[in-house]
Amino acid sequence: MGIHVRGDDLLHLGGPNQFTGFCGIHTGRIEARVRVLPGPPSAVDAGWDAISEVTLWSPSGRLSVVGLMGGTAEALTDVAVPRGLIRVRVHARDRLHETVRTDDDPPERHELHIWAVSEEAPWRTVLAGPGGRAWEQKPAKAAEWGMLSLVPRPSERPAILPPLPPDPYEDDSGLPRVTVVRHRPAPVGISEGVLPAGDLEVRLARVDDxxxxxxxxxADEPIFPQPLDALPDDEPSIVRLTSGPDGVTLRHEGVLGRHAFALGVIWEHLLDTVGSYPWMEPLRxxxxxxxxxxxxxxxxxxARDAEQWGGAPPSDRVRGLLGQARSLARIDRPLLDRLDGLPAARQRATACWAARRAMRVAGLERIGWVAEALAAAEAGRPLPQPFSEQNGGAAFHRLLSDPEVPHTIITLHLPARASGTRRVSDVLQQATAFPALIxxxxxxxxxxxxxxxxNAxxxxxxxxxxxxxEAHAALR
Known part of the structure; x- marks a missing residue:
């Protein structure tokens, strides 16, 4: 989530595991340190100009502070923090812009205090800085980002590329589910029903008051041409809304830690704006x-199929063949369709008829071992092993080395390319005919x-x- 959506003069929310902190100086060095605490601090430290808090999701148990242009410091890189939800209290003082800073001013200082929590609570300003501006809050924009992050479209990474390795910083195995907490000083209500989310939806069902x-x-009516079917979370969670003297508290229990931030900003919008779903417009x-x-x-x-098949695509069975179906379609599409419509026995008989015609025109019908193989196929017997293994490689080698086999050169006029040009090639007729037998x-x-x-x-x-x-006539 970008800056200037939710935050104050010291920090702006950026997502489940990051936020942007604001310095006084634009370009230069500051002093910063991180302290990991065993629990929440009992009091607010004095001596700071501004203090704010935010909850982060840290499945890796590591936290880094990174400068505006990507700069890092070793002491602030991969700092060990509790795994899971953590609360970060940000302190700052002496935030002066370099245009007003003098050599007599103390250096700008920032300090992060971190402790483990089990509930995702909203960010808050603990101590507003002097002269700080009141940032416009955009809860609807944050809710839009939150829902879109929960229902992302599938990756368009080409399938031919290997899958990306898992991000070790996102490994949340073994971490418990958490609770999202939001509070409102005035009465609010939540109605049972459906929250639309594009191809998905959230169903809120009443258990008790x-x-x-x-x-x-x-969703019953998905909106994408290839709808999502993977749910963000297969397990239902519990939403409790309790009233007290100081207002109403919402507790969304049993949610995945990586979803807590998104659900938090969604609830902040839903509690204040009933029936508004700002994420639907970008989804549409x-x-x-x-x-x-x-x-x-x-x-x-x-268009590509029409070019390849000489018209509308044939049956799925024909399209799934690995042989010469496309080639035959380009020279005689009606013949391909007729072959597809024949019963299996007629298809086998037609194959034998075409193979014999090919052997005859190439002068191979009188070659003994070729004639024997053809006769075996016509009698319904398997072809000899040299014809059936490795795409007939051994038989083809024998064809080219047999001195009794004639060698006739013919000119082939191959099907036109997409550009309209025809390819012409001189080839050995016997080598062209032999695949019909194989x-x-x-x-x-x-x-x-x-x-x-x-091939015939x-x-x-x-x-x-x-x-x-003649082939058409033979099929009548």
Whole structure:
């Protein structure tokens, strides 16, 4: 959370585990130290010009003081503090700007007193500094930040990148749940119902006159195109509202320590402004942007699919194949769709028909070991091992080394690129046709049919269109 939202002349809240302290000097050195106390101080130390307090969440049990430009001091880096909630009392004196500071002025001094607490209480000004300004408080802005921090959108980090390592400073394992406490001098009420939070919602259910349960749930009508389904907290917590002579105290018990700050600023707003949910406007804005991006991605994908598939995408089964489905779609999309619609037996028969046509046009039908493999497939028997292992690598090697195999060079006119240009290449016809036979080793009859038909078509070279016409006729 940025500065100038909640705070006073000495400190401004920054989130569950940080705050910004204000110095008199803009650029220069100050004296600072940190003291860790065994418990809350019994009295306010004298001799300071300004004192303020804030609660922080420190799951790591380490605290550092960092300068405006990132400067640190060894004595103020990773100071050991209690794990969990801590209360920090900030003291300051002699805060003078360098434009008015003289050599006779004492150095500016700051001191932090820290002790463990089990309740998240709001920041407070213990001693207002002389001449301090009254900062405008923005509880609605703080509540907006708080809720958005509890329902963040999933990371858009590319899935191809390894996940980021966990932040050791955020490890809260073994720490107990805590209580958020807020007080109001005048009577306030909390109604049961639902607090909207975009794709999620908070359900407040009445237990008795003073008690409600706070439970996270998915919203019935999410607003994002890819709705959140992970809840900030799977366990319900308890909200108690008790009245006394000095006003009303709210205790939100059993909350995760890392959520305490956010829930605190949310309650500060809800107790003073009934029915106002300032976080919904930015959530709706994010949802609108996400919807626009999703629609743009859908249009881009549709255009890409149309280019790859020669029209609307085929069935999910065809799209999931790893072979030549896209290649066949680019040269004869209707034929691909017809193959997809055939029963398995017809698909297998078509694969064998295409493989035989490929072997015939390449002069391989008369090569003994090739003819035997083709006959085995047509008889429903498995192809020999050299054809079925390692994508037929051994059989392909034999093809290229067999002196009886003819060597015929044909010109391929490959499908056009997106730019509209066609690719032309001279290849060995036998090497182009042979994958049609290897395709018969595929246990999936549709994949076998598609790969065999495509490779047979390519093996026909300039007669490709004639082969495709005959393939359509064979499927009638």
């Amino acid at each position: 003073e008690t409600l349960t706070w439970s996270w749930a998915t 804005g994010q949802a609108a942007e996400a919807t626009a991006r999703a629609e743009e991605a859908r249009r881009w994908k549709a 395709a018969l080793a595929n246990d999936d009859p549709l994949a076998a049919a598609i790969d065999a038909v495509y 078509a390519i093996a026909h070279g300039d007669d490709r269109d004639r082969f495709l016409t």
